[in-house]
Amino acid sequence: MKSIIAEDLVKTYDKGAVRALDHLSLDVEEGTVLGVLGPNGAGKTTTVRILATLLNPDSGRAIVGGIDVIKHPEKVREVIGLSGQYAAVDEILTGWDNLVMFGQLYHLGKKQAVARAEELLEQFSLTESARRPIKTYSGGMRRRLDLAASLIVKPKVLFLDEPTTGLDPRGRQEMWGVIQELVKGGVTLLLTTQYLEEADQLADEIAVIDHGKVIARGTSDALKKQVGGERLQIVVEQSHIAQTLEIVSRVSKNPATLDEGMRLISAPVSTGSAALIEALRELDGAGIHPLDVSLKRPSLDDVFMSLTGHVAEELKEEAKK
Amino acid sequence: MRNLQDIFIITRRQILLLVRVPEVLIFSTIQPVMFVLLFRFVFGGSIDTGQPGGYVQLLMPGIFVQTVAFTLAGTASGLAEDMKKGLIDRFRSLPISRSALIIGRTLGDSLLNIVVLTVMGITGYIVGWRPTGGVGNMLLGFLFLLLFGYALSWVGVLVGLSAKDARVVQNVSFIVTFPLTFLSNAFAPTTGMPRALQYFAEWNPVSTMVAGCRSLFGLETEFGATAGSFPSEYPLITSLAYMVILMAIFIPLSARKYARAAN
Numbered sequence: 001m002k003s004i005i006a007e008d009l010v011k012t013y014d015k016g017a018v019r020a021l022d023h024l025s026l027d028v029e030e031g032t033v034l035g036v037l038g039p040n041g042a043g044k045t046t047t048v049r050i051l052a053t054l055l056n057p058d059s060g061r062a063i064v065g066g067i068d069v070i071k072h073p074e075k076v077r078e079v080i081g082l083s084g085q086y087a088a089v090d091e092i093l094t095g096w097d098n099l100v101m102f103g104q105l106y107h108l109g110k111k112q113a114v115a116r117a118e119e120l121l122e123q124f125s126l127t128e129s130a131r132r133p134i135k136t137y138s139g140g141m142r143r144r145l146d147l148a149a150s151l152i153v154k155p156k157v158l159f160l161d162e163p164t165t166g167l168d169p170r171g172r173q174e175m176w177g178v179i180q181e182l183v184k185g186g187v188t189l190l191l192t193t194q195y196l197e198e199a200d201q202l203a204d205e206i207a208v209i210d211h212g213k214v215i216a217r218g219t220s221d222a223l224k225k226q227v228g229g230e231r232l233q234i235v236v237e238q239s240h241i242a243q244t245l246e247i248v249s250r251v252s253k254n255p256a257t258l259d260e261g262m263r264l265i266s267a268p269v270s271t272g273s274a275a276l277i278e279a280l281r282e283l284d285g286a287g288i289h290p291l292d293v294s295l296k297r298p299s300l301d302d303v304f305m306s307l308t309g310h311v312a313e314e315l316k317e318e319a320k321k
Numbered sequence: 322m323r324n325l326q327d328i329f330i331i332t333r334r335q336i337l338l339l340v341r342v343p344e345v346l347i348f349s350t351i352q353p354v355m356f357v358l359l360f361r362f363v364f365g366g367s368i369d370t371g372q373p374g375g376y377v378q379l380l381m382p383g384i385f386v387q388t389v390a391f392t393l394a395g396t397a398s399g400l401a402e403d404m405k406k407g408l409i410d411r412f413r414s415l416p417i418s419r420s421a422l423i424i425g426r427t428l429g430d431s432l433l434n435i436v437v438l439t440v441m442g443i444t445g446y447i448v449g450w451r452p453t454g455g456v457g458n459m460l461l462g463f464l465f466l467l468l469f470g471y472a473l474s475w476v477g478v479l480v481g482l483s484a485k486d487a488r489v490v491q492n493v494s495f496i497v498t499f500p501l502t503f504l505s506n507a508f509a510p511t512t513g514m515p516r517a518l519q520y521f522a523e524w525n526p527v528s529t530m531v532a533g534c535r536s537l538f539g540l541e542t543e544f545g546a547t548a549g550s551f552p553s554e555y556p557l558i559t560s561l562a563y564m565v566i567l568m569a570i571f572i573p574l575s576a577r578k579y580a581r582a583a584n
Binding site: 049052053054056074077078080082084085088089090091092093094097101102104105106107133149 | 323326327330333334337338341342406407408410411412413414415416417581
């Protein structure tokens with residue numbers, strides 16, 4: 001059964017001048033995780049806002065947990081949890097205050113709301129700071145509290161909009177751990193992210209979106225294969241460029257490309273570090289000493305390059321208004 | 322029933338915010354108290370009102386109205402702040418009625434007014450204000466003030482939801498509120514103003530509120546209103562009409578804006 005279905009969603013802003021969603025369709029099987037991957041302005045937040053009943057599409061259809069989002073938003077709100085890009089909790093209030101308040105707004109009754117709040121604080125390792133105002137929390141703690149707030153009634157469907165954007169690597173790791181635990185609990189999750197690695201870690205399937213459309217869909221492995229694996233990158237002195245181009249092309253068995261300003265020569269390789277060593281050996285043999293050498297794993301930019309032929313540009317900031 | 326509970330929880334959040342950051346309460350009280358003291362002792366001595374008890378009798382209703390008028394700014398900047406932080410989105414994704422959040426907030430802001438008005442009243446009493454219209458009329462006067470603040474709070478909801486930045490909200494609210502309170506009979510007679518401004522000042526809801534409160538607080542002669550015009554003859558009825566009109570316009574507009582907030 002599909003827990004989330006979006007069909008042909010269209011959303012425009014500024015009287016049609018900005019097309020945030022352009023016939024976007026996607027679906028998520030019950031109990032699985034879909035990672036929605038795309039650059040700023042691709043339409044990720046708009047998609048989540050529509051599915052979470054915060055925004056009406058200009059046209060199209062959306063079903064969440066078997067309920068029509070446009071016709072019965074109030075029923076959808078009973079079964080979903082939403083955690084946004086910004087930790088949407090009251091900074092002045094304490095973690096405990098926030099969770100109890102949200103619990104009561106989910107109509108839990110005071111006692112139950114308190115019990116649930118304490119349970120969640122425990123689960124997210126926030127018990128110690130429960131009585132401190134949120135503004136004293138670290139970025140990672142805020143996100144965890146925000147996530148806890150979206151789990152008060154054990155939602156069937158959870159939306160996480162860029163849950164780790166702006167976190168430091170440690171905060172990101174912690175957040176991943178928390179999300180992985182949740183997924184084991186059987187929740188259906190739609191997660192948006194700008195990071196391929198994040199989608200890789202957390203999602204069963206990935207939908208890449210750009211300009212408000214899904215441009216590719218599949219498992220992480222399938223997408224990476226489509227991108228073409230790793231790239232070998234070498235920076236050399238001006239005088240060695242021509243020779244290096246030739247060597248790298250030969251090792252890669254693909255024509256190498258040159259970034260003249262950076263004096264950076266690069267080419268896709270399929271054998272990873274073996275190709276790196278081979279290239280270095282040949283360069284050494286030719287008396288060339290590279291200034292910089294790296295083996296770059298496919299990044300979101302590469303996915304974009306290969307899928308769309310353009311660099312993941314910063315579009316208009318995802319229209320919130 | 323559920324709806325009432327939701328409203329209550331949101332109102333309680335407003336109170337909790339005041340308890341957690343008492344500075345807000347302290348500063349929103351200090352400002353009007355300062356106004357009372359400044360006007361009482363700076364202008365009080367040089368304005369001859371021909372009233373028993375002096376300028377402070379006329380001044381207090383003026384400052385009360387000015388203070389509740391600033392509710393607009395309070396509600397607006399609070400909501401703009403919540404919008405910016407994404408809290409409004411969180412509330413809107415909860416299974417609560419969309420009106421609960423804004424009704425709860427406007428009620429919470431009115432509760433703040435009760436505290437502020439009480440402190441101001443006490444300060445006024447200390448510096449010589451003596452309402453003489455009887456307890457019933459005095460309470461009615463305060464009820465009018467609270468209602469006026471509540472009506473303006475709904476204007477604040479629309480301003481707050483429409484604004485992109487909380488600081489802009491503060492500025493816009495001040496630009497609206499300051500001329501309204503000064504182009505009125507609140508601090509000085511309107512009879513000294515140019516003719517065109519006099520008309521404006523007479524019909525200004527701040528003037529009708531001030532005039533209405535003055536009569537409820539026991540002042541017999543109206544201070545500086547052009548005699549004979551409808552708003553100065555019937556200030557309470559006119560004020561009530563203004564509040565009804567304000568709420569009739571801004572409650573539906575604000576509710577619609579909230580339902581589609583950030584759409």
